[in-house]
Amino acid sequence: MFNLNIASIFTRIITLVIAFTIHEFAHAWTANRFGDQTPKMNGRLTLNPVSHIDPIGALMLIIAGFGWAKPVPVNPYALRRHSRSAMMWVSLAGPLSNLLLALAGSLVFLLVWNPAQGLVLSAGSIFPTIEGFLYYFIIINLSLMVFNMLPIFPLDGEKVLDFLLPPNGQDFLASIRPYGSIILLVVVFVLPMIGIDILGAILGPVLRGWTSLLLGG
16 A cells, blocks of 8 residues: 555554544444444444554555554344334444545545645654655545455455345355455455455556545546
């Protein structure tokens, strides 16, 4: 995503604390609104980052640009009592929160950025510039949004697709769900090692489109 130096590490740490916390809180808040008390009982209905950050997932994001937070526990049966679409909305809430963070970051970026000076990412070897921080804040949040919308278990997009598919499609998703984590690891780590970057081919154009839209080209 960007070179690993002190400025980029600083940016990733601050961004992941904000992005992961808001993402998981959005899941918990939406589930609670649909009547499921499970997230609240497990201490996840909070904006305290300690409740949401997974140490290994956070370290992976800092080092490799790919990471995860602690998943919010949700009771699908409690949700279904209130709405058939509830699980879909709970799943969609996380990626949507990252989109809103990217939108907010882009508004501030366009206010502080001076196009005549170009995009200066670092103010030195330690800290990024304000526009540099905002730029990567936007990119990371867009990446989290798009990545989490992939229709592979345990990502949010799989649950959204499950709601949208007809029954035979839902049966197919259920049949491959036990292998979702393996499929994800193969797509993210194994295939790129042999020159097959499916993830990049999917996410690249989408990220470039969103970045162009939010930052004006």
